[in-house]
Amino acid sequence: MMDIAEVARKSGIPASTLRYYEEKGLIQAAGRRGLRRIFEPDILTRLSLISLGQIAGFTLSEIAEMLRYEDKPRIEHRKLSEKADQLDLRIKELTALRDGLRHVANCTAPSHLECPSFRRLMRTALARYAKRRRTSRVPGRSAI
Amino acid sequence: MMDIAEVARKSGIPASTLRYYEEKGLIQAAGRRGLRRIFEPDILTRLSLISLGQIAGFTLSEIAEMLRYEDKPRIEHRKLSEKADQLDLRIKELTALRDGLRHVANCTAPSHLECPSFRRLMRTALARYAKRRRTSRVPGRSAI
């Protein structure tokens, strides 16, 4: 059994965030000692899952749904596959972008605007961005 | 010469955003006809550059600095290289993550928590996340 400070220390997640996660239903304290929350050790596994979900690009509420306490905390395979596919697309985009940036960084053309490969990159960028916008881009979730 | 609606249509960027960009110093109208802004055609190139910068993960103020109207609108090569390196790292992370997700999606172990490769992925995730947090994670910029 751990108090919030110990969980914070072991997980690297601030106590304020842990309280926030509890409020959002992402985690639960095993109980209270007076006012103070006490946590079981397996909270750390759950926090790992949450971090993993975040890195994978799920929102906290998606994660909360996946990790509901009521049902089995089983993760839906279809959703994971879907997210893997999205990641794959994103990786391809980022790879193209990285190559483009490197090219521009080393390109000695008088102006990038005249460099054909830069122009191509730019066109792609704009197209992608416009599309993303049309498909209702989630605010607060940036490109990188 | 185009009015704001035409720029919006051609660029895919809403008029409200264009006004916002102007307020932030990212773009300038060539002039006004009455109250109405009029834009030169090369605004579209500039908007492409802005979109490109956003996709690369620069903030609007970083982009504004890179595209200042006063100096030559030349982009600093060092910054681009830096960003390309960051992208490279990010790509490697996402690739690992994608593979992990795919594995879990297809893994038939009774619980992912017992799957060694999943546990390894989780450990990595938590470590990365904790580190990101320590190095003062920028709010509003998510992982994906």
Place this chain on the structure above:
DNA sequence: GCTTGACCTCAAGTTGACTTGAACTGGCAT
């Protein structure tokens, strides 16, 4: 028994990138 200080609650603030709404203007077609 009293202080200390880690924990608590709840409301409000932060960040970046926009969007929305109300109230206003003015060029162009009738």
Place this chain on the structure above:
DNA sequence: ATGCCAGTTCAAGTCAACTTGAGGTCAAGC
């Protein structure tokens, strides 16, 4: 000359994921 309506301004709202601050509680050490 008049009225439409796309354009304007400016303040305020939105979103996600937290953080911060003020004021309160209580277990443990002296």
